[in-house]
Amino acid sequence: MFEKVLAxxxxxxxxxxxxxxxxxxxxxxxxxxxxxxxxxxxDDLEEVAxxxxxxxxLVINIGTLNQRTIRSMIASGKKANQIGVPVILDPxxxxxxxxxxxxxxxxxxxxxxxxxxGNISEIKAVALGxxxxxxxxxxxxxxxxxxxxxxxxxxxxxxxRDTGAVIVITGICDLITDGQQTYxxxxxxxxxxxxxxSGCMLSCVIGAFVASGENVLTDTAAAxxxxxxxxxxxxxxxxGTSTFRMNLIDQMSLLSDEHLQRGAKIELL
Amino acid sequence: MFEKVLAxxxxxxxxxxxxxxxxxxxxxxxxxxxxxxxxxxxDDLEEVAxxxxxxxxLVINIGTLNQRTIRSMIASGKKANQIGVPVILDPxxxxxxxxxxxxxxxxxxxxxxxxxxGNISEIKAVALGxxxxxxxxxxxxxxxxxxxxxxxxxxxxxxxRDTGAVIVITGICDLITDGQQTYxxxxxxxxxxxxxxSGCMLSCVIGAFVASGENVLTDTAAAxxxxxxxxxxxxxxxxGTSTFRMNLIDQMSLLSDEHLQRGAKIELL
Amino acid sequence: MFEKVLAxxxxxxxxxxxxxxxxxxxxxxxxxxxxxxxxxxxDDLEEVAxxxxxxxxLVINIGTLNQRTIRSMIASGKKANQIGVPVILDPxxxxxxxxxxxxxxxxxxxxxxxxxxGNISEIKAVALGxxxxxxxxxxxxxxxxxxxxxxxxxxxxxxxRDTGAVIVITGICDLITDGQQTYxxxxxxxxxxxxxxSGCMLSCVIGAFVASGENVLTDTAAAxxxxxxxxxxxxxxxxGTSTFRMNLIDQMSLLSDEHLQRGAKIELL
Numbered sequence: 001m002f003e004k005v006l007a008x009x010x011x012x013x014x015x016x017x018x019x020x021x022x023x024x025x026x027x028x029x030x031x032x033x034x035x036x037x038x039x040x041x042x043d044d045l046e047e048v049a050x051x052x053x054x055x056x057x058l059v060i061n062i063g064t065l066n067q068r069t070i071r072s073m074i075a076s077g078k079k080a081n082q083i084g085v086p087v088i089l090d091p092x093x094x095x096x097x098x099x100x101x102x103x104x105x106x107x108x109x110x111x112x113x114x115x116x117x118g119n120i121s122e123i124k125a126v127a128l129g130x131x132x133x134x135x136x137x138x139x140x141x142x143x144x145x146x147x148x149x150x151x152x153x154x155x156x157x158x159x160x161r162d163t164g165a166v167i168v169i170t171g172i173c174d175l176i177t178d179g180q181q182t183y184x185x186x187x188x189x190x191x192x193x194x195x196x197x198s199g200c201m202l203s204c205v206i207g208a209f210v211a212s213g214e215n216v217l218t219d220t221a222a223a224x225x226x227x228x229x230x231x232x233x234x235x236x237x238x239x240g241t242s243t244f245r246m247n248l249i250d251q252m253s254l255l256s257d258e259h260l261q262r263g264a265k266i267e268l269l
Numbered sequence: 270m271f272e273k274v275l276a277x278x279x280x281x282x283x284x285x286x287x288x289x290x291x292x293x294x295x296x297x298x299x300x301x302x303x304x305x306x307x308x309x310x311x312d313d314l315e316e317v318a319x320x321x322x323x324x325x326x327l328v329i330n331i332g333t334l335n336q337r338t339i340r341s342m343i344a345s346g347k348k349a350n351q352i353g354v355p356v357i358l359d360p361x362x363x364x365x366x367x368x369x370x371x372x373x374x375x376x377x378x379x380x381x382x383x384x385x386x387g388n389i390s391e392i393k394a395v396a397l398g399x400x401x402x403x404x405x406x407x408x409x410x411x412x413x414x415x416x417x418x419x420x421x422x423x424x425x426x427x428x429x430r431d432t433g434a435v436i437v438i439t440g441i442c443d444l445i446t447d448g449q450q451t452y453x454x455x456x457x458x459x460x461x462x463x464x465x466x467s468g469c470m471l472s473c474v475i476g477a478f479v480a481s482g483e484n485v486l487t488d489t490a491a492a493x494x495x496x497x498x499x500x501x502x503x504x505x506x507x508x509g510t511s512t513f514r515m516n517l518i519d520q521m522s523l524l525s526d527e528h529l530q531r532g533a534k535i536e537l538l
Numbered sequence: 539m540f541e542k543v544l545a546x547x548x549x550x551x552x553x554x555x556x557x558x559x560x561x562x563x564x565x566x567x568x569x570x571x572x573x574x575x576x577x578x579x580x581d582d583l584e585e586v587a588x589x590x591x592x593x594x595x596l597v598i599n600i601g602t603l604n605q606r607t608i609r610s611m612i613a614s615g616k617k618a619n620q621i622g623v624p625v626i627l628d629p630x631x632x633x634x635x636x637x638x639x640x641x642x643x644x645x646x647x648x649x650x651x652x653x654x655x656g657n658i659s660e661i662k663a664v665a666l667g668x669x670x671x672x673x674x675x676x677x678x679x680x681x682x683x684x685x686x687x688x689x690x691x692x693x694x695x696x697x698x699r700d701t702g703a704v705i706v707i708t709g710i711c712d713l714i715t716d717g718q719q720t721y722x723x724x725x726x727x728x729x730x731x732x733x734x735x736s737g738c739m740l741s742c743v744i745g746a747f748v749a750s751g752e753n754v755l756t757d758t759a760a761a762x763x764x765x766x767x768x769x770x771x772x773x774x775x776x777x778g779t780s781t782f783r784m785n786l787i788d789q790m791s792l793l794s795d796e797h798l799q800r801g802a803k804i805e806l807l
Binding site: 026029033034046047254 | 562601637783
């Protein structure tokens, strides 16, 4: 699997519209460029539909949402749905505030998502109206482990069927499901949780892969493996967390399909 | 002093709520993660109180303030005061515009701060309504020198007693006072003034240290020494200003209590 | 030419007011510091005139414009015109949305610009109301080539005469014209288009150079050559796109006038 994913991406060079937080937006733009796509960040209500209309994917990240940008997210999501542009949701910090919970509810009601990606706390908050999210990091008790794997898989599959979106739960082990087929990805490195933006960047990379691909489930799985694999390689040459972050984007810019296929640690459940 | 400051921080992994500018926010998030805390950036009036409520410290930085975020800063500061969460103020560019001066006045009136950190121009603007700030950089004539040390110390001590906050004046030599005890820290490197965000990052690191510590004065002094010490080490391997910035965050992610205690150049006046 | 450009900049250390997008703002601030100027980012309508008043140049970048900041851009631009502060326009993504086109029209009507810099699609959108911009990247068919050079030069010269601004079109070959004299710069590296912010950073560097210089045309040309030359050097030590970006800012912080004069590949048409 994952044949020519990156080659196709570089060939088609799709525009990816990102409405995202101001914390990690630079890394998001750079990693979208690194994999061969063209990012455009635009969040004003007066222009988001225009920007979505020239894009091949839309990524909505609620990391630093506000009342102005929530309206823009919904408007761009609706436009994307109208014209068949896939939409990715990154519900950063869902569960941490009433505003985030309400925004996620509105987004799910108004917009059909192709992919929803978060850590397990965020995805649980999306699904359950849970308020257990610890800031934007996954609470330890919410980790996907061998003990609760069956339960988490069933939960994700149900959410996928309920929303119609591919669900991605990232953590030590990553899960990707379309409600029928479920992949587990073992790529990645613990350093990825010591920088900001690993999740945000992945959501944008998913956007880029889906924009140029033909199968949302496998394109998303490819993006998850690619990110994790680059995290592993980035660690090799890192001094601390900041060199790690730089190396992560470097590795994404260097990754080939051959390398991705060889390095992906993915299994179909 | 500074025994187990970093060990405690990594053990407790406190959430630090930052309402900060969009220029250096990524570096701020990354350095908070580097020292072992968990940053969350949120600035909408509808959610800041919720976010502050799950945090162990609140950092308010006015670098790119606007009328919307000023209201959020005040609301989150009030919430923090109600529930006993320490609040750190970074009055970036105070003195440079009427809006900044008014915002600082409102913040000081409405919120009780645990720590206020700025360069000497900014701290003077906070105290005196001075309009001598040269952009966001300290005017040279305002440097703390051997000649004016007594005057600057007395000024900072008075401001500390007036506000009830630990006052930190950063520059070639850093001053930390709670109005009674005053520390001088000689760590640091001139390259820190050639990147953006050295001050913003320090204010967030102070937030992280205070969040997990028990003594605001010494926790703040530890953060100041840690940042300066990492600046010294970062310079060793730097090519230019951008590698310096990366190394600075790297070094913060590697710093141990032993190293901090050995490297701190601090004296009690 | 370009004698003592950088030495003068470091000597005068001008404040450069940037109203810019939140994607590349950190890189913009860091590169302004790298060349020896002092950046200040401020975008609230209540303070932009105050900030412009203490600055030596104003850079307006519409990358993530919104209705609030468009008003601030116009207000600061008018203030700059009143007090003789040069204004640089970076029309990021012009042509990609009606909002951007309208904003550019309003800015050109209300503000007199000293320099307008963009890729050829953006500059065409500025001039022609074209809507052919592909995201924020230049459409390939719009590249300046040997075949269409005469046409593009005539177009840029006319736009310069119409607006009174020095026009900069960046691409594989960069063009700088004041309507009379036209320079072509061959410095640069293709990696500059694989990171976000090369253009935004250049616009800010132009602001810094013009702030401390005496001739807008040659100061702008110097900035264009400096950026391209540093791009060439940055590539030498790069692993991937992220090390390239770091090296680019590093090289700007190390560049001397001697090196710039020796490395500039510039010709007067």
